[in-house]
Amino acid sequence: MENIREKEAFLRNEYIPMLEQLDPATTxxxxxxxxxxxxxxMADYMRIGNGKRVVAVVTNEEAxxxxxAFMESEKPxxxxxxxxxxxxxxxxxxxxxxxxxxxxLQAEVNHFFEVFNNDAEKKVTNPIFGELDYTQSIQLxxxxxxxxxxxxxVAI
Numbered sequence: 001m002e003n004i005r006e007k008e009a010f011l012r013n014e015y016i017p018m019l020e021q022l023d024p025a026t027t028x029x030x031x032x033x034x035x036x037x038x039x040x041x042m043a044d045y046m047r048i049g050n051g052k053r054v055v056a057v058v059t060n061e062e063a064x065x066x067x068x069a070f071m072e073s074e075k076p077x078x079x080x081x082x083x084x085x086x087x088x089x090x091x092x093x094x095x096x097x098x099x100x101x102x103x104x105l106q107a108e109v110n111h112f113f114e115v116f117n118n119d120a121e122k123k124v125t126n127p128i129f130g131e132l133d134y135t136q137s138i139q140l141x142x143x144x145x146x147x148x149x150x151x152x153x154v155a156i
Contacts (some may be wrong), residue, residue: 004135007142012113015145016106018154023097030079031088038148039101041086042092043123045144046108048126049137050115055127058084066129071129071140077147085127112141 024035033041047053059067084113095101116134124132129140146156 006140008138011109011138011141011145016102016109018149019102019105020099022152022154028151029153031151032088033151034093035152036093036095036098036101037090039093039098039105039149042145042148043101043105043108046105046112046141049109049124049132049141050112051122051124052108052111055085055125057125057130058127059130067129071143072136076150077143079151081147083128112137 019039022035028034028038044053048055059063093101095104116137116138120134123133124137126132126137126140129136132140149156
């Protein structure tokens with residue numbers, strides 16, 4: 001996994017400001033989520049990454065090595081990559097405004113770094129990729145975040 005420190009810095013310092021610059025009315029280049037639904041989705045996903053939301057692995061054990069090799073690669077997620085845990089129709093928004101969704105996501109990002117700062121050996125379970133350490137978590141969160149930024153036309 002290349003550039004983990006750069007990916008960590010991106011998640012800490014650049015990701016949220018990029019979301020704040022995104023017009024909430026932006027039409028996605030693919031997918032069904034609007035900007036606020038995507039941000040709320042990322043907050044939910046960050047809760048898995050920071051250990052607040054505990055999930056079981058749904059990937060078949062034989063397929064896990066292939067999935068993990070992809071996760072650890074620099075290959076981006078493809079447009080419209082499916083997620084077996086997400087409904088076909090995106091969930092309704094929880095927050096009254098995009099800024100509130102961004103604040104929630106920022107809190108979850110902060111908690112992620114706090115959790116791993118307090119326990120560098122911590123592992124979290126991702127439903128698709130299995131048990132992840134800090135470096136693997138950064139890799140996946142960066143890959144996921146940039147996927148959704150590209151979805152809304154943000155150049156990375």
